[in-house]
Amino acid sequence: MTLQLTPEQQNILDGNEGPARKLAMEILIKVGEGFGAQRLIPIQSVHLVLHAYKSAFDAGVEAAERIADMGGKFTVPTTIDPYGMDAEDWEGAKTPKEYAVMQKRLEAAVNRLGVIPVWTCTPYYGFNMPKFGENVAWSESSAVAFANTVLGARTNRQAAIVDICCGILGLAPEVGLHLAEERRGQVLIDLRMDRALQAWEYPALGFRLGQLLGNRIGVVVGMLGTPDTEELKALCAAAAASGSVALLHIVGITPEARTLEEAFGGNHPEETITFTKKDLLETREKMNTxxxxxxxxxxxxxxxxxxxxxxxxxxxxxxxxxxxxxxxxxxxxxxxxxxxxxxxxxxxxxxxxxxxxxxxxxxxxxxxxxxxxxxxxxxxxxxxxxxxxxxxxxxxxxxxxxxxxxxxxxxxxxxx
Incomplete structure (x- = not known):
């Protein structure tokens, strides 16, 4: 499918706004067409995952430097994931000097691009807080799950470099979780507990849900009490790590699941999974290697x-x-x-x-x-x-x- 560009976007692709924006547009077009997008849509913010030399390696550092050398600048608020070493005392943390050199090169490159240097996986705590229904382009797995699930913002799980391109253009391909029809529940999670979950049970539940759901959208029913943001943070992070969960609906708790019917949006559950205290205890045992x-x-x-x-x-x-x-x-x-x-x-x-x-x-x-x-x-x-x-x-x-x-x-x- 060929992605339809606006005249302004075509002008960027033609190179009339500089090489960095041209490259960013070329990359987003390829990504968008690969996923069947028909257009690019405006986004309100970006959260980068090209943040640590441990995962970026030489290639990631050099790519960020190249884009900065080309004059790339972020045009929407763009925050970044945790620093690749202790930001206060990397030597005391026994970080190898050659690693520190590359981490500082990466830091310098993203600073030139105009990143907001929060260096955290929880940008929604005061740094970068999207509103309900806003389109954003975030990369960090736990932050993506939190933004979609708890805040009701709309983002796919972007990849490194692609997120930089989104930040430069303020655009993202309109696919996946940006679309209302792609946010409907698929799997019913029947949580059978006679009490509110204890704090440790939220990450244990998320850990098991990630394994069971993969990248499907689960709808949790039966969660008692009112979990705080830290508990929901732990739940989302575990589910996004052990699986590829980017969105959960929790009936009566999360904003797109005021009712079971709303969470499924007309879908019929393709599977029902029952979860009890026994399942939580068994999951906890398996988490201990x-x-x-x-x-x-x-x-x-x-x-x-x-x-x-x-x-x-x-x-x-x-x-x-x-x-x-x-x-x-x-x-x-x-x-x-x-x-x-x-x-x-x-x-x-x-x-x-x-x-x-x-x-x-x-x-x-x-x-x-x-x-x-x-x-x-x-x-x-x-x-x-x-x-x-x-x-x-x-x-x-x-x-x-x-x-x-x-x-x-x-x-x-x-x-x-």
């Missing part, structure tokens, strides 16, 4: 911890020091860290042995130099990527269990 009691690092903040979550850790520690045998690292964005500093929380946590890792995360920064073998986390996303990206066995637990394990020096679990 390490069955022993030893643990080397407790890693929190995937997606980035909010100030609320950092406060929770402080309250759970209650003045107790971290074991000499275990590291406890918290990953957060600059805003949450700044608040923790102003509130005296960071100083308190660090005095107890906690390390704050700024604007990065365990998945996209090099941590092999530390020699960690077993990682514990409260994140379903981290459980999925940890073995591949960190080379560790994984232990999953609630934030309470994670903190207690860091204090005890061994895996501590609570009866559930």
């Amino acid at each position: 390490h069955k022993g009691k030893n643990v080397d690092i407790v890693a929190l903040g995937c997606p980035h911890y909010t100030i609320n979550e950092i406060i929770t850790v402080q309250k759970l520690l209650n003045g107790r020091k971290i074991s000499d045998n275990v590291a406890l690292w918290i990953y957060a964005n600059s805003a949450a860290i700044a608040l923790a500093e102003k509130m005296g929380i960071r100083k308190d946590l660090e005095s107890l042995g906690v390390t704050i890792r700024a604007q990065t995360c365990m998945i996209i920064s090099p941590i092999a130099e530390w020699g960690f073998k077993v990682m514990m986390t409260d994140s379903g996303k981290c459980v999925h990527y940890g073995p591949m990206e960190c080379g560790t066995e994984m232990v999953f637990g609630s934030v309470e269990e994670c903190v207690e394990s860091a204090v005890c020096g061994y895996v501590w679990t609570k009866e559930v």
